Ligand SMILES: Nc1ncnc2c1ncn2[C@@H]1O[C@H](COP(=O)(O)OP(=O)(O)OP(=O)(O)O)[C@@H](O)[C@H]1O
């Protein structure tokens with residue numbers, strides 16, 4: 408279980424008195440996360456999620472938590488942060504920043520059908536639009552600057568072919584990011600990590616997006632690419648499934664129409680989406696942090712996806728008439 412910071416019921420009982428949540432009755436570590444330490448907690452007011460942030464700082468967190476609050480207030484279904492009696496939503500626990508948010512109903516849909524992908528596409532577009540007037544600005548901290556910093560750190564662990572793939576892709580993405588086409592892409596706050604395990608479904612009803620702790624300001628197209636690269640593939644091979652790609656993109660397009668510039672950048676952006684997670688998985692694999700128990704994600708999965716997106720064109724963003 409990836410519990411980096413243990414929290415006992417005793418610890419919680421003292422800490423929770425600053426909130427209007429009544430008494431704490433239970434706390435249970437959640438095993439699946441790899442970035443933060445998460446707990447389900449039960450109080451007099453019901454069930455919530457407590458997150459202790461392992462890497463994010465007090466300075467970075469207001470962006471994520473206020474974005475969640477902003478979206479929740481605009482009817483986008485995301486966990487709503489709970490403020491203490493002073494109005495603070497980020498509070499120290501064992502010397503680390505921590506927050507309590509509402510618990511979403513349902514479970515992750517790890518074998519999505521086209522209708523699940525359509526629900527995700529539509530809500531992603533609604534989320535992009537709803538976040539447009541969010542006043543805080545923070546870059547995507549796992550964006551281009553981080554790729555350029557991280558590539559040299561992981562490069563020594565790669566074989567010759569992998570080094571070539573990584574260096575070529577970094578060069579191509581730098582060139583694209585410097586282009587006029589890139590500058591014309593729609594930007595705003597994005598989720599940036601909208602994998603199947605960060606969305607809840609109750610049957611076919613989407614009950615919420617969560618885990619906003621990689622969110623940042625970046626192109627909307629990058630968010631779509633990251634999402635398609637996880638939701639619309641054969642999990643073993645990374646090959647895109649056209650029916651799911653079409654369902655997700657058409658549903659997004661119906662809410663917020665894609666532009667011709669986005670269409671032109673789509674194939675490159677799918678590669679960027681693969682590169683980002685290949686790099687982070689390589690980093691976590693070769694330079695792991697200590698945890699009580701931790702299984703790193705397989706970097707090879709996104710290496711394959713990157714190779715596939717280079718080799719074969721994906722379905723277009725939309726059909727041009
Ligand atoms: N608000 C929420 N409502 C319901 N369940 C939640 C909520 N937040 C987290 N969880 C549960 O906790 C698990 C881990 O949370 P989360 O994905 O945020 O952790 P993480 O460490 O950021 O993980 P990763 O970065 O690996 O996706 C989720 O898979 C989900 O089951």
Ligand SMILES: N[C@@H](CCO)C(=O)O
Pocket residue numbers: 442600602684687688704
């Ligand atoms: N979604 C990321 C983990 C960080 O949230 C991955 O699958 O590598």
